[in-house]
Amino acid sequence: MRKLLILFAFVSFTLFLAACGGNDSEEETTNESGDQESSEETEDNSESEGNGDSYVVEHAMGETEIEGQPEDIVILTNHGTEALLELGITPVGAVESWTGDPWYDHIEDDMEGVNVVGLENDISLESIAELDPDLIIGNKMRQEDQYESLSQIAPTVFEETLRGDWKVNFELIAEAVGMPEKGQEVLDNYNQKVDQLSDDLEANDKLDTEVSIVRFMAGDVRIYHKDSFSGIIIDEVGLARPEAQDVDDFAAQNVTKERIDEMDGDAIFYFTYETGDGEASTVEEEWIEDPLWNNLEAVQNDNAYKVSDTIWNTAGGVRAAKLMLEDLEEHLLN
Structure with a gap:
């Protein structure tokens, strides 16, 4: 009986200590969450995970x-x-x-x-x-x-x-x-691609190529100038533009066949905004089958390339820009 009483007392004392320890831990947690130093520490951790202050x-x-x-x-x-x-x-x-x-x-x-x-x-x-x-x-x-x-x-x-x-x-x-730092990484990667293409074109004596940009749409034909999505990328690479397109605005719109000579260049990249009704494709076909189009120097030299309207104009984003660089490399270098 004496041994049992001693054992019971020991177990009771151990449980009491454990309970006190649990209360102390909970109290410390509460104090830390309300303490200025602890709050700053929590904010620092949040910032390191991308969840910082406003x-x-x-x-x-x-x-x-x-x-x-x-x-x-x-x-x-x-x-x-x-x-x-x-x-x-x-x-x-x-x-x-x-x-x-x-x-x-x-x-x-x-x-x-x-x-x-x-x-x-x-x-x-x-x-x-x-x-x-x-x-x-x-x-x-x-x-x-x-x-x-x-x-x-x-x-x-x-x-x-x-x-x-x-x-x-x-x-x-x-x-x-x-995410401004991540954004800068993406831009740095893109700029490296631009510089590499520019260097490769220069090494192959192709950087002075005059690039023409033409778009066919239902009810509208455009020649894109320098202040357009594709025009800016062409300029970044350092490629030349035909004189009629070497203009710091958006585009010549509603172009008629009387101005078809403005579409010429060392290379023509053309694209068609087709929404599914076939109208824009009909416009494209009408133009590229016209004798005036086929008299253009770029066409006669097999340097007129049909490319994606999505990539060269409509999407207008960073992925499209990188894919457009690939198009330029494929057609001007390879």
């Missing part, structure tokens, strides 16, 4: 404060979708690609599970709200009228324009999602 982004519509690292992002431009994918982000919602079902071929594999929220020029506020995003990224030229409504759903950042250098919008998107 930050303010200046954009076309003013300033927007964003809390922590956005995770559920809705993107309202085609080029913006490419930007997010290159940053390693899959959006919860995105506008449908201008061509594709519903995405461009060159991004389709990475868009599984992404919800369609309309078109760039016809977004669905209801669809966006249902996704409960913590960040919306759009464009003033496309969705200015919906900005206030979008801002009621989630913090919203808008680009200023769709034309000009695509890298300007890319940098804003990288800033908006709290």
Whole structure:
């Protein structure tokens, strides 16, 4: 009996110590979470994981404060979708690609599970709200009228324009999602590709090639100048442009066959915006079968190349830009 009493007392004392230890641990945790030093330590850890404090982004519509690292992002431009994918982000919602079902071929594999929220020029506020995003990224030229409504759903950042250098919008998107350093890595990688192509062209005496850019559409034929998606990339590489196209604006639109000589160059890259009804393809066929087209020097020298409208114009993003560089390498060097 005496031994049992001693054993009972020992066990009781051990349980008492364990209980005290558990209370002490819980109290320390509570104190740390409310202590300034502990709070700063927690914030530092969050920042190292990309979940830092709020930050303010200046954009076309003013300033927007964003809390922590956005995770559920809705993107309202085609080029913006490419930007997010290159940053390693899959959006919860995105506008449908201008061509594709519903995405461009060159991004389709990475868009599984992404919800369609309309078109760039016809977004669905209801669809966006249902996704409960913590960040919306759009464009003033496309969705200015919906900005206030979008801002009621989630913090919203808008680009200023769709034309000009695509890298300007890319940098804003990288800033908006709290990943400017990753964004710079993507741009550095692209710039390296530009420099390499430029060096290869120069080594093969091809850098002075005058590149012409032509687009066929239903009801419109265009010659693209330097302030266009493809025009800027051509200029970055250092390739020359025909005199009629060496202009610092967007494009010559509604071109008639009386101006077909402006399409000539050492090489012609042409593309067609086909929506599925066949009308644009009919326009293309009418032009490239015309004797005036076939009298162009580039055509006679077999230097007229049909390329993807998506890659050379419509997508307008970083992935398309890199694929366009591959087209230039294939046709001008290989």
